[in-house]
Amino acid sequence: MTEPIVEAVDIVKLLGKGAAQVQALKGISLALKGGELTLLIGPSGSGKTTLLSILGCMMTPTRGTVRMGGRSTEGAGPEELAKLRREHVGFIFQSYHLFPTLTAADNVRLALDVRGDNSAHSIARTKDALAMVGLAHKSNAFPLELSGGEQQRVAIARAIVGQPSAILADEPTASLDGENGNAVMTLLAGIAKDRSRGVLVVAHDLRILRFADRVVHIEDGCIVREERGGAALTKDEGDGAIHDHAEKHDRVEE
């Protein structure tokens, strides 16, 4: 069995102080494996983003252990965590977070530039990454000249250009229509076919269940269920899973 790319063990996270303090995560353990697209699903306030932040080394747990690339993050300071992020993690955000004053190519190259790689080779890698998301022809366009789907694809190119082992995506399709959402998820599922990479997607959008190899349900700071996703099931099983989840989701919303 291969070693997980990112592994969180018995994570507890307290947020806030004094009377306003809440326990966002209550002893969660989760491992992100290579060659797998894991979907993290749960209602608002369930702790999805907190767990994503901890797995992505943006936040440190109150208790528990995170291992990234075989190394424990315990005791790591902000700069060490930043180093882990730039070496091992590619992030994709709901609102893209592209730099409006930079072209698509420069936005992608930025992920290499922060690593200190500003060689001619970085330009070639940037072109490759944009080509991989189908936007080679838009490399000189500024974000405002791109559609929402195109912007998210640029963000995906930025996340993958450094060839990180973990791709963490926070609601990547939430701001997109169905067609663009499918395009983005197809890209992420394609990336997850590489056994050296693991993809974790936090989502509300139930239409994307079919792209997942594994679906993790989180509620009130705890993982309540794990199941194989649509990509790992037969079509019928996948539809069933989607149906089951839709029912559960409706209950939570109520």
Added chain:
Amino acid sequence: MSLIYRLASRNLLHDRLRFVATVIGIVFSIVLVTVQLGLYLGFGRIVTTMIDHASADLWIMPAGTKCFEDPSTLDERKRFQALAINGVAQATPVVIGYADWRTAEGGTSPVFIVGSDLRAEGLLPWNLVEGSLDALAIPGAVAVDRSYFDRLGVSGIGANAEIRGHKVEVRAVTKGIRSFTTTPYVFTTLDRGRLFTGTSANKATYFLVRVAPGADVESVRRGLEANLSDVDVLTPTQFRDRSRSFWLFGTGAGFALFAGALLGMIVGTVIVAQTLYSSTKDHINEFATLRAIGSSSVYIHKVIICQALISAVIGFCLAAGIGLIVVAATADTALPVIMTPALTLVLFLLTLAMCVVSAMAAILQVTRIDPVMVFTR
């Protein structure tokens, strides 16, 4: 090439109005500092004009003399004592003092008399544009600067006036010998200088010493100090320093100029700090994104400092251009603003330092960025 410069320049130009305000702030600040420091240099130079143009290896002066314009006198006997010291080749007396210049129309104006022996190398007028030094030997002859013609009520060679009841005639005209006190210099012979300033025939203000060829100036200076009582013996450099020190710091003028320069720096720093801070605040999401994708804090600091340096270079170039205009405009005034290559370099470094210091508030702000905020915005 790193994207730091591109990111910094585009962050700056993203809000052009704010960028223009930043540059204006820097220009205002640096022009103010340029003028103050340029005046300081100009003042420092003009207060030593006479010392700079005197032919002397050493100056003998009454003990405690603070500056060239100090009219205390020495006894002529000290000159002979000085000439007896080994290594002294020449000791030329110079007389200075204030007097009233009475025009033919009856108006009066204060003037500063400089009387020196025409036969010896002493303190004679320079930059002659009309007449000659020899002409000063003619009875009543004086040399004045062209820039003071109106003040003195004269129009050139041959003009007449009166000093202490003695008729004088302009026989030589100089250009650019201006006094920072705005009192016109009037050059004449030693005897007439004594007459015009009411100095006794056996008195002089200075003895300008020329040392014999091969003699060591410092040894001669020590010999003079040891053998002459109640005098100071200074090299031209020492006398320049003493005069500058008196006028710049003894009178408080230098402190005022430095205070003005400091004020300019403070104003500039505050303006740049404010604009960089608000620019950083506007781009806080982008800095948080940089942090989230793994940039080190040093990378982000470089972006902000690069913004500061771009502002500094543009602001300095404009300020230097304005500074050169000020220099040209004040070149022929009593107190010119002077810009030297060294001052230009100092101003450039000051501008860079000011902008980098200004970036600190912005840097402190981004240092506190929590990358998690990218999930909530």
